[in-house]
Amino acid sequence: MSGEPLVSIRGLVKQYPGVLAVDGATFDIPREQIVGLVGKNGAGKSTVIKILAGAVQPDAGEILVDGRPASVHDPRQAEALGFGFMHQELEQFPLMSVAEKVTKGSNLPRHAGVLVSWRSMYEQARTTLADLDPTIDPRRPIDHLSIAQKRIVMIARALLARARLLVLDEPTTSLTDEEIKHLHAVCRKVRERGGTVLYVSHRLDEILSLTDTVIVMRDGQLVTSGPTAQTDRSKLIAAITGTGSGQTAAERRRARGIAGRPTGEEILRVTDVESDVVSKISFDLRAGEVLGIGGLVGAGRTELVRLIYGADPRTAGQVFVAGSAVDTTTPPKALAAGIVLLPEDRRNQGMVLDFNLRENVTLPSLSRFCRKRTPFPDRGRERGAARKMVERLSIRSSGVETPVRHLSGGNQQKVVLAKWLERGAKVFIFDEPTAGIDVEAKEEIYQLVEDLVKQGNGVIFISSEFSEMVAVCHRVIVLQEGRLVGELDGDAITERNIIELCYGHVGAVAA
Amino acid sequence: MPDVVATDEAQRRPPGEEPGAGASAKRTGVPPWQQFIAKYGVLVALVVTIIVFSALKPHVFPTGSNLKAILEQFSPLAIIGFGLTVVLVMGDFDLSVAGMIGLGSAVVVSLMSKHGVNYLLAILIGLLVGVAGGAVNGALVAFAGASSFIITLAMGQVFNGFEYLITKQETIFQGIPNAYTQIATGTFLGLSNQFFIMLGVLAIIYLLLEQSTIGRFMYALGGNQEAARLSGIRVRELRTLGFMIIGVCSVVAGILITSQNDSQQPNSGMPFFLPAFASVFLGSAVLRPGRFNVLGTLVGAFFLEVISFGLTELSLSTSVILLVQGVILAGAVLLSRLGRAAT
Numbered sequence: 001m002s003g004e005p006l007v008s009i010r011g012l013v014k015q016y017p018g019v020l021a022v023d024g025a026t027f028d029i030p031r032e033q034i035v036g037l038v039g040k041n042g043a044g045k046s047t048v049i050k051i052l053a054g055a056v057q058p059d060a061g062e063i064l065v066d067g068r069p070a071s072v073h074d075p076r077q078a079e080a081l082g083f084g085f086m087h088q089e090l091e092q093f094p095l096m097s098v099a100e101k102v103t104k105g106s107n108l109p110r111h112a113g114v115l116v117s118w119r120s121m122y123e124q125a126r127t128t129l130a131d132l133d134p135t136i137d138p139r140r141p142i143d144h145l146s147i148a149q150k151r152i153v154m155i156a157r158a159l160l161a162r163a164r165l166l167v168l169d170e171p172t173t174s175l176t177d178e179e180i181k182h183l184h185a186v187c188r189k190v191r192e193r194g195g196t197v198l199y200v201s202h203r204l205d206e207i208l209s210l211t212d213t214v215i216v217m218r219d220g221q222l223v224t225s226g227p228t229a230q231t232d233r234s235k236l237i238a239a240i241t242g243t244g245s246g247q248t249a250a251e252r253r254r255a256r257g258i259a260g261r262p263t264g265e266e267i268l269r270v271t272d273v274e275s276d277v278v279s280k281i282s283f284d285l286r287a288g289e290v291l292g293i294g295g296l297v298g299a300g301r302t303e304l305v306r307l308i309y310g311a312d313p314r315t316a317g318q319v320f321v322a323g324s325a326v327d328t329t330t331p332p333k334a335l336a337a338g339i340v341l342l343p344e345d346r347r348n349q350g351m352v353l354d355f356n357l358r359e360n361v362t363l364p365s366l367s368r369f370c371r372k373r374t375p376f377p378d379r380g381r382e383r384g385a386a387r388k389m390v391e392r393l394s395i396r397s398s399g400v401e402t403p404v405r406h407l408s409g410g411n412q413q414k415v416v417l418a419k420w421l422e423r424g425a426k427v428f429i430f431d432e433p434t435a436g437i438d439v440e441a442k443e444e445i446y447q448l449v450e451d452l453v454k455q456g457n458g459v460i461f462i463s464s465e466f467s468e469m470v471a472v473c474h475r476v477i478v479l480q481e482g483r484l485v486g487e488l489d490g491d492a493i494t495e496r497n498i499i500e501l502c503y504g505h506v507g508a509v510a511a
Numbered sequence: 512m513p514d515v516v517a518t519d520e521a522q523r524r525p526p527g528e529e530p531g532a533g534a535s536a537k538r539t540g541v542p543p544w545q546q547f548i549a550k551y552g553v554l555v556a557l558v559v560t561i562i563v564f565s566a567l568k569p570h571v572f573p574t575g576s577n578l579k580a581i582l583e584q585f586s587p588l589a590i591i592g593f594g595l596t597v598v599l600v601m602g603d604f605d606l607s608v609a610g611m612i613g614l615g616s617a618v619v620v621s622l623m624s625k626h627g628v629n630y631l632l633a634i635l636i637g638l639l640v641g642v643a644g645g646a647v648n649g650a651l652v653a654f655a656g657a658s659s660f661i662i663t664l665a666m667g668q669v670f671n672g673f674e675y676l677i678t679k680q681e682t683i684f685q686g687i688p689n690a691y692t693q694i695a696t697g698t699f700l701g702l703s704n705q706f707f708i709m710l711g712v713l714a715i716i717y718l719l720l721e722q723s724t725i726g727r728f729m730y731a732l733g734g735n736q737e738a739a740r741l742s743g744i745r746v747r748e749l750r751t752l753g754f755m756i757i758g759v760c761s762v763v764a765g766i767l768i769t770s771q772n773d774s775q776q777p778n779s780g781m782p783f784f785l786p787a788f789a790s791v792f793l794g795s796a797v798l799r800p801g802r803f804n805v806l807g808t809l810v811g812a813f814f815l816e817v818i819s820f821g822l823t824e825l826s827l828s829t830s831v832i833l834l835v836q837g838v839i840l841a842g843a844v845l846l847s848r849l850g851r852a853a854t
Contacts, residue, residue, distance in 0.1 A: 309741075311740075311741055331740060331741055331742070331743050332743045332744075332745060335743040341741065343741055348735070348737060348738070349735075349737050349738050349741055350738055350741075351735070351738055352730075352731050352734035352735045352738055352739070353734065353735065354730075354734040354735075354802075355730070355731065355734060359727065359731075363727070363728075363731055363739075363742045363744075364742045364743050366724045366727055366728070367724055370724065375723040375724050375725065376718070376722045376723055376724075377722075377723075377724055377727065419742070
């Protein structure tokens, strides 16, 4: 029995408009294991998961559960088959209590078959959660929980619904190291109890340390599948990208020829910027420089750059561009001063999903495309500009009139980059530009950052993956609880030093 | 994934798929009948409606004079619909239109009738009242952050109150100059002036929404307000502008209504309220499915007027007409949902 895989996927095909998302994927999910699923954005992982969840219907292929063909036409059937899901984007009713969330979908305990028995509902939720995270109070509203706790609540919910296959899609995004450790422990617990976990992640370190089996997908197909113990980081990267091998961050840094701070003119200076989250931060940026802002989630990195861009109101602080004081209290003013911000959350802040690629790319610079002395943009010229961007950033799409909602995450991110490149600026602020995108696209974004500074611009680069800050930044400042706690320059920029500053006592400045 | 060359050629034919029949249905995963209904449903329904009325009343409905009357009557409705399209594009509601129609026309008519003001000047002042009312709506919604749904409902009541203050809730029919009545009742090339005024407003709003940068920004902020704001779009100013436009459109419609009636009657905007919204929603299921658009609104308003004329000519009562209009609005909302799914 245990030799037979829990779920087998056979020849799955899914075609979206202009994109073949899954192209005959065939692989097994062995039972009672933690199974890693990796691949670039657009490799087809998310689509396979959506098919398992019954959210998307495949054009061809079949799914076997316990060796028998199973149909998954809707989420209810998926649940009946014992599939439980924790998706990347958490949809929640913010005021619903933890207990309601956990017990929803299973049979709610009732009085006289009609009235919900709240006490036994809380009890049920408590017993399920006790194993996973006893600190979560079932009576609290979901909204009051941390992201990590919300994810655990969703796992508890799946377990209570007797899920045999638990699918976790990028479960550790935006979590702290502690929270990640805890989540991993929860996964192991699920395995001990005879459950199977399908674990989708871009973070190879956790795939290597956590999973028993790893499955690599590329271009909608299976590349390789086997015991995690028999592979390593560079083999995985090679399988994911289809080429080369992995380099360490320091190697990449050297390969790029990034040394100390460039000697260009000051292009941006920020003095005593303050809000209720950020306290009196000052720094400067030179032409030709990439400045990293490090810190843990919640340290105030995003808040700081939003204040500089005028996206949120600040209580104090002054911004200077190329030596002169500028007003950046609203985004249009910041844009006029030569500052652009690529926001952290591309889907909700970066683009208009209903718009096509062309309309998104030209949005901040639309007046430039107007026919002479009219307020009417010339769509032909817009198309030309958008095509150039598609080529320059190698955006994969079926044309510039494709709605951006049909693009993969990495390509959507490139569209957001394209719109700011088209607009042009002196200072580019990139907040998590590589979050959730694949290795190849990341490389392209690093290259773009390098090109921008070579042209004499300044770049501010925020990333939760410190290794990539090591690879691309000339200088890194680190925030902790809204305060600037340290600055690293040249060879002092290492992952270890950044992490030490992130966790160090406020006031202690590393060399 | 095979190498997708990012050209328009690739868009026409996705990789690994033969061109030919059924390809488009397979690509989007939406059944072809659903796509057809989403795109052409309203137009088909319009044609069917016209055929049915023509068959039932062959000597009354399919005649030139009937068409002229429809074109005349649907013009004020369409004008309100155009204005509403602008605010709905940005995700706002304006429930104060009926109040503004009444207030605007009351200002214009009472200035002429009670104060002897020249009709052109009176119209100008009326339009300014529309701008001001819209600016107040806009300020409350976009700057003070009130929900447009609730605040415009309240403001509609305020406009209504001002109207009654001016007219004392009495019908004004004396002292309206002939020149003013001529605006709506006069003809040009055999068609009512109202029709041409409507075309003028249509042209302006079409250029604004579909061709200008402002329109693009309006659609952008309707699609994702935060992304629009971070792209440097002046969100608050644009939303306020939208309310000013619907304010002016309401007053224009009010002028046509009072000019046509040769009098100002209390609360004359109310009968246009639901049909105007129905026109816009119906229109969002036409031409660009799932998207509010001004040409669609034109079709929607025409459709509603055809129904209202047809039913009246069949000697059906107002209650039936209202009922049918309500059902059509509900149907239009469903159709536009279908349209969103199909694109």
